[in-house]
Amino acid sequence: MKRLTLFSGHYGSGKTNIAVNFALHLKSLGFPVALADLDIVNPYFRAKDSTDELEKAGIRLICSEFANSNVDFPALPQDLYAITDDRTTHYILDVGGDERGALALGRIAPAIMEENDYEMYLVINGFRPLTPDPASAIEVMQEIEQACRIRFTGIINNSNLGRETTAQTVLSSRGYAEQTAELAGLPLVLTTVDARLYPELSGVIPDLFPLNLKEIPV
């Protein structure tokens, strides 16, 4: 297991949910884990929404003190450098959407590259309007790489239609995910699904990872 795991992709691709679930998973395996929210773009729906769960699990959350407040700043967390300085801990990085969000990562990219103990995954959802085909997903991938100056090491297929997602929805996205991985020259490392669909798809799709999702009361 690499010390740093970075999740990046088009905004709304599902990075935050995956990062939170992945952090909880790593912690359950006994690793010392911290989650860093590097989003400088999104005003709503941030890792900070999961503060209680993370705290309960003993996972430190590093995020801008202004996240989920009315301070509409593209601010980075003040303890950003812990990610690369504190090598005793496994850090999960939730990178902001698109190339604009990934720009923030560039600040610590040299230290990440020097240590060279990371995986950076491109999260894709073929049901998002601006990444409907492999070519457009690759376009987003290249823009992010240019902005943050770190190369991706794998693809995560998180194709879903929100609460209307069925097993069929996920199955129908496999070709898209495989073609994107092939075009990128990267392995398809995980397919992430709503935990409620996990039993149905387990054994059908390889490298399946269940996500426990927050319910919104609307």
Added chain:
Amino acid sequence: MADKVLMKGNEAIAEAAILAGCRHYFGYPITPQTEIAAYMAKRMPKIGGTFLQAESEIAAINMVYGASAAGKRVMTSSSSPGISLKGEGISYLAGSDLPAVIVNAQRGGPGLGGIQPSQSDYFQATRGGGHGDYHMIVLTPDSVQEMAELTIKAFDLADKYRMPVMLLADGTIGQMMEPVCFDLAIDPAPEKPWATTGTEGKRAHNVINSLYLNPAELEQTNIERYARYDEIAKNEARYEEYLMDDAEIAVTAFGIAARVTKNAVNEARKEGIKVGLIRPITVWPFPKAPYEKAAEHCKQIISVELNMGQMIEDVRLACNCKIPVSLCSRVGGMIPTPNQVLDAIRAAAKGGK
């Protein structure tokens, strides 16, 4: 890959506008609606359209005026403080009988307020906001799907009645993601013989203006415009009634507040309380019929809003104050929980107000 896509509400507005034939978008970024501008910036250059980030909201709304006068389908979007800045231009659009679509993804106010969702621009949207006697048609989507459908409707209504139409949304519907189907019927824009597209020496000049040197003439344009508003009030009021047939208590809410309220109504029904929901889909014109009907068989109406009580005035007028109307609300960017609404329903069922 599929007939549905997963979209943020803001993206759905932008895509729907493009489907409706909008090729001109002018705006200035403000949270929580910036995704509309970001989406337009990516898509417009690929389809021969214009995305322009203006130097201010005031500049943007005046660009909208120009493009509309030239007969084009055009849109701008902003959030509460930015809409206040656009107020003057919106009044000019109304005074010049120009169609345009204006999106307000409301955030908490007054003043700079905050970036979290709100419905506190109801008065501004339904009473004018700018100066002078005028109205906009105001549509209030409660889902990402409706963001798309009502955006297309907004362009149709704007062209049909030659007036600005507002899509009154809020930060939550703008930011939240839901599946959307874009298999929607699109009416092409009508002919616009009034537009300033060049005479080619074949017709008299078209003049688009809101300045009248003769007060009697200005009075006449106001009277004629209000006759048109009467037609709109008769034909375009839209609403949804949910479990109202046998309701003894009516709850009313629009947009995101209606989503929360529907959950509360379902819970209250499980407890045996006869309660229903009236959801206005237009708030100007305000749909009076369902409230007149409710006043005949309900003992109370609860208005659920994300403001200090604005729509409640229209609700009282619509039911002629025949039954008590109470308020259940949160403000400043906070959203009532289904339980808060449920408690208000329980209190009404026990005879409280």
